[in-house]
Amino acid sequence: MQRTNFGGMACSIARTLDVVGEPWTPLVLRDVWAGFTRFEQIQADLGISRKVLTERLNHLVERGVLERRPYDQRPRYEYVLTDKGVELLDVLMAMATWGDHWLAGEAGPPVLYRHHACGEISKVDLRCTHCGESMHACDVELLQGPGAAV
Amino acid sequence: MQRTNFGGMACSIARTLDVVGEPWTPLVLRDVWAGFTRFEQIQADLGISRKVLTERLNHLVERGVLERRPYDQRPRYEYVLTDKGVELLDVLMAMATWGDHWLAGEAGPPVLYRHHACGEISKVDLRCTHCGESMHACDVELLQGPGAAV
């Protein structure tokens, strides 16, 4: 086995990596999010090898993150996010937030996010679904869950 | 060039991938978070090749995500998260949340998170730092930022 398969680990992070952990995959999702939904658009935008792009798109469709949908009489397709895929964008937003904070440098962030609800240019923060307070890695204790390996 | 370098793209997601996008890297961070801070511990826990683990740890130290710190008179070291590294865990928490939701199956999530502030087993949600309302990918509009490429 060349690349280790993470899907079998009893760890939701490893399993998520099994779906979106390969090189390029998060950027493909970003492109779909940003409106580049067709093969040629994504390939041109990213400069990714066509072979690899084919593999990544197929993998994401198989895993239910994207849906391949015809948009013409001719054999033309576009890729759209499923509900599962839309939720994955939370991960991308967290990545973008971290990159904006630590890697943007002098120039500032390349992309801004306007929140529809309040209309402001804003950022995301992680909060507890229970009490609504800030909830980051230092604010939690890790416990064995029901799906833990013995 | 074998693996395309994402660091030069005007995209915070791509830049973040340049730091933690290589295979195994998120799992290494997860291990450090979970208390596996030494080379042998991480290697045994993940089953990662020693060569690759060396490369990943060095890369994370170079990028300021981890700090290599001696813990003995003998040449023994442990890896600890910097502030920059701790903030990266937000991304892992988002990944874990998604994996718990979509990939855990019958068995349920392998790990539970107890929030110190409220004491409850909980999950994270993304919220707007401005107005505090829910803020996911569908709730935002993407705009060019100051660091956007022309």
Added chain:
DNA sequence: AGTGTGAGTTCCTTGAGGGAACCCCGATTG
């Protein structure tokens, strides 16, 4: 018939990941 375009396939080369063996250094043991 000839051209164009989107969406892939095919083929070759290179280099990264896997795996196992090996090495170095300081501490402990006989």
Added chain:
DNA sequence: CAATCGGGGTTCCCTCAAGGAACTCACACT
């Protein structure tokens, strides 16, 4: 003092995935 041990890596070889360019196919338009 020599031998052993254990943490923390290096070195080496092999395989397979990423890069890149060329090629294919199906349909529409001229």
